[in-house]
Amino acid sequence: MATSQIHSLLPRESLLWIFAAQLAVLLPQFSHLPLWLVGAWCGAVYWRLEVYRGRWEMPGRLVKLAVVTLAVAGLSLTYRRWFALEPMVALLAVSFTLKNIELVSRRDALLSLMLAYFLAATLFVFEQTIPYAVYGIFCVVIVTAALAAQQGRGSARPGRALGLSARLLAQSMPVMLLLFIAVPRLGPLWAVPQNSAGASTGISDSMTPGDFSRLSKSDKPALRIAFDGSVPPPEQRYWRGLVYSHFDGRRWSEGEPADAFGRGRAAITGSKTVRPLPEVGPRYRYQVIQEPSYNPWLFALARPDSETRGVMATAEDTLVYRAPVASRLAYQVQTWPRESTPQVTPLSAEVRRRNLQLPDDGNPRARQWASELQRRGLSGEQISEEVLAEYHGQFTYTLKPPALGRDSVDEFLFSTRQGFCEHFASSYVFTMRAAGIPARVVAGYQGGEWVEQEEYLLVRQYDAHAWAEIWLPARGWVRVDPTAAVSPERIRDGLQSAAADQFMQDSLVPLHKLAFLNRIRLQWDMINYRWYQTVVSFDSERQQGLLRRLLGEVSVSRLLLFFGVPAGVALLGLLIWLKVSARGPRLSPANRLYLRFCRRMARVGLARHSGEAPADYARRIQAENPRLGGAAVRITAAYQKAAFAEDPAAEKQLRRLLRGFWPMRLTH
Template identity: 70%
Template sequence: MANQSELLPRESLLWIFAAQFAALLPHFAQLPLWIVCAWAFAVYWRLEVFRGRRDLPGRTVKLLVVGLTVAGLALSYRRWFALEPMVALLAISFTLKNLELVSRRDAFLSLLLAYFVAATLFVYEQTIPYALYGTVCVVVVTAALAAQLGHFSARPRRALGLSLRLLAQAVPLMLLLFIVMPRLGPLWAVPQNNSGTTTGISDSMTPGDFTRLSKSDKPALRIAFDGPIPPPEQRYWRGLVYADFDGRRWSQGFGVDPREGGVVRWQGREQKLPEVGPRYRYRVIQEATNNPWLFAMARPISDTRGVGETADDRLLKKRPVYNRFAYDVRSWPRETLTDDRELSDFEYRRYLQLPRGGNPRTRAWAEEFHASGLGAEEISAHVLKYFNRSFTYTLKPPALGADSIDDFLFGSQQGFCEHFASSYVFTMRAAGVPARVVAGYQGGEWVEQEEYLLVREYDAHAWAEIWLPGRGWQRVDPTAAVSPERIRDGLQSAAADEFMQDSLLQLHRISVLNRLRLEWDMINYRWYQTVVSFDSDKQENLLKKLLGEVSPLRLAAFIAVPVALALTGMLLWLWLSNRGRRLPPASRLYQKFCRRMARAGIARRPGEAPRDFARRVGIEMPALAPMVERITAAFERAAYGEDPAAEKQLRRLLRQWSPRANFVFGRTADGGRIATGE
């Protein structure tokens, strides 16, 4: 049991609960509701204990509570070794600590745990708002630590002021460590729960999927080019290839996804690609998707660690993209390369696969093309011409029946990109031409100030590729035959009347807000480029600019000099602040009295109390004792009793009295000094 002097006062408890609330608040939206309620109940119980209405729970109750929380975690999460249950376990441990919050030691332990809970915020997001809120959390937790020093320190203004001063002093060291500390990979990895995709394109496509994505204006990709920028009609960012069709749903098919045995080349292409000639170099910053696929133009190669290429011209990451991820890509336009290889029997069957039945009109129409002996490009031209003749591009297409391809081609003739791509690939396969659906993004908004391409979710797009002997896979976009402005100018131009129509306030139509939104994205882009993506390569380049050559001696000097300057500046500031600090008037008057006594031969000793000094003066100079006693009594009333009349009396006594003016000092037999009357 803690000593009575170590028990937590009310102000300390309130500061601890404030720090806990600040650290847990961003997690309330992700944690199960029962954990939030458990924390609130634990705080309520501890306050009742402080008021004397409840007792702290005993060991049996604690064991029961621990058992219930473990059971709750097991029921709330399907797997234990993942990020979300680990954060939940930390939060529930944080909560249960309130049931044994008794002494200052418990308080310090709880507040140190609060730093860890606040740090878990950055596992999910590293954006500017999260960084600002994380800073607020650190300020509050540090203020709560300062409040544990005593009643006076627990005052909000003093605790927050001390916290801000401590953190301000730590900022130079933080910046120095940010620059010089080696960028190490994690010692272990805890996977996130990927039960749902954060944003973006899924691993299958049915009618209406891309229409839903068109309602979101969240950023998906930011692409900065090193060299030429592709024209709008070449800005196709491929991410997924759909090969299997069951009559309504397109999917990748077995053996394509690496999670199902698909082959990925992690060490570069086996095929030799030219080092010179037309190509694009660019860096993609991709938002979190909780999926492994990345987005790039055709024929991509990436030297970024952990990124590989697939046989169907895509990029994949070894682990899902749980957080914003940057990767470098080189791409070659397909028309600049030749592809003499032939499709294997397996590939040929895969890209001609169709369901056994369904859509009889489309099959009969395609069979006419095949029977007439037309080539693949001629068949494609006929289908595109048919699209161009009477089809309508719309974000609100009508529902389709069981034979969705027939209903679209010969019925509604209104659709979005997935309708055109799906029906085109079905027709080409039925006509004997290998074809596949490709999903990704098309277009993007060029941000002139920062020189990057901003691709949003509503830029999601689906198109087709057909196999041509001697030329390989060639891109065909049926949407371009119906709505070329969609490819040239973007979705907002192609579907101006329907674009973001379901948005509550129609904010996208206000130019000022669009400009502010773009400015905010530029700020986020700079933040990621400068802070979040500051990896070992950027660190080495920065140190080379600062030091010329990165050597242990120069690095040590680079660390030592700022630290020495900071310590010198801190000591100088303390000296100047102490020197410039004005004493209360009574203390200044008493110091004046002490200086007079020192000149008279009796100096006040360091740490000697005023009453003790007066007693010693009375022993050494009895003649001065009455006046010194009056001066000391007036000082004590003025300084400790805050009596204005006593301060005036002290001032009057010192103005009228001087020990040298009233007494003559002689020598004693042993050489000492003695006061005698005039």
């Protein structure tokens, strides 16, 4: 195709609008897309602009085939699996890139912009926050403006294209709200798995000295918890997520699941765990909104159960999700007091072995101390009291503990005696196991900030905490928090109170010390919480509840009466308005008469040219058809007097002249 033909099909303004729309929807995706794909899109845009300038030619079939092959190969090498969000979004971006190198006709432009709408929707696959929603609306405005710019001469002017886009979206808002409320809710698109390896945040599947102290530097939200009924006191707010059973001398990790209720098997099968629950009612009922962690474990109080789809309970009193939590997740939980179990089931030999496991060597002084406690014939509770008493009298709670060497437990217990929660939990569990008491480390969050205005508990990353559990034959698993023996204010009042001098020292802006900024931050979190509760988590259950409140009974007839009739009336009003507005401003009688004259002349092949003055038009008629020229001159003179001099007599004369003027008869 010749360059002149390309120019006539897609002018420069149309191309620039298309590229602007593509850039708008791709910009927030650059963090998810591979670098080579971003470069490929930029290269394709540059290629198409050079073609417009006449410097390069459109690619041939062999070049297109080579580009497609390279793009597919790049996607295959970049992503481990295709059925995931990132490769799907990348595939749309590749479609943009490949379409740009053959962007020739108006049809190609429309197809490219349709792809832009789809890619704009994928913004909400990764994030459903308010800033992303605002940016998503901006993208739709730009894409719609680019679509309007393809309609012809003058439509590409920024003011006109953006104005038309804004009007169209404003007119669509009532329909959007109606569909949001009335259309049956489907499963969210973001339930598709993501390639999120290496992107996990928050608490990990293992613990070494220093891990939790690093989390104490982050004030990002982790959980928001709203209660249906009573709220647990601060000293009971232990949001457990992981249980570490295996110790290699320095690192604590989960180890293998003990039985069919284990996390690994439940996560693989995706089946709902069925386990007996106490006859006594649950102590707490609440909803947890968990921020993306890209890990499958969830957080709840001890002995939890959830009816939320995809959430499973484990034998270690934790909850897991069927897939890594890649976006905000809301789940309902109910928890029972552990003492509600009428009798304690003895530990199996395998579970006992796992929770007594220690390396063959290392930390000899801690082992010797534990052996001395055991030889004294103390019970498990008494040994625990002895260890906690040692912590209470000799140790210091700090966010900046000294580094530990190979025998980390010995160095902490008998040398440095300064540590964070993981140091106390690790050394406590090691000592209890060395004394023959089954014990394990539990990781999660402790505490949270109560938001009075919205009545929910805000748990941040710096609330990450590690504590211990020991097995007592008469009571089962019992929570023991060694940190509470050293710093009870950490459990009662939170980390900010327990380590006020060291808290968030490395932050650029210490919001916790600036009351005004801290209030703004809390207000913003409340807005986000309300946004999630009202919009993002508006599932089928909430929809049914809203419709029942509006209609009393959800039925097809009531839905049609409540939504269909107003929608029909609104649509009819819109059509009438469009019909009236399309006519333009009301013309004067003289102008209407003159337009009638022009239409009659057009029927005989003498149409008036765009922008042609009435006098010039009359002279052209006289030159091309003398039989009609005299009448045309007289009609034009009468029109000019009637329209510009506002002469009533001239208007009557114009009406009389038109009454007898029928050019079709005069030309036959």
